[in-house]
Amino acid sequence: MAAAISMIVALLPAGTSYIVMVPVAFLFGFGVSGFNGIWMNATTELVPEEQLGIATGFSITVGSWGVVAGPPFFGFIVDMSGSFISGWLFISFMMGIVVMLLLNVMSVKQEESKKIKHFS
DSSP states (O other): OHHHHHHHHHHSOTTOOHHHHHHHHHHHHHHHHSOHHHHHHHHHHSSOGGGHHHHHHHHHHHHHHHHHHHHHHHHHHHHHHTSHHHHHHHHHHHHHHHHHHHHHHHHHHHHHHHHHHHHO
């Protein structure tokens, strides 16, 4: 959802009305702020029980790097390209990478689950 809205924002013309931007901003915020519970749940499901604390801490640390480094990097991209389009396309690209990583993790976990059921 965040990737799709980022693409929409990148394609919106300058001077887009407030009435159009409000739902777009709402949907973008909805898409990027609802992941925390899923993210932390997935983190704890991917590691053995004795590693839950370190996995959670590491996950939050990496996520915090994005919060700290992301906005200045977005600004750098906009400054270097001279257009917000590049910044929003970069966000879409990053969301695409996240989706691919999550799909990869899901397929690995499904294969592991099949192997466990096969041997049981």
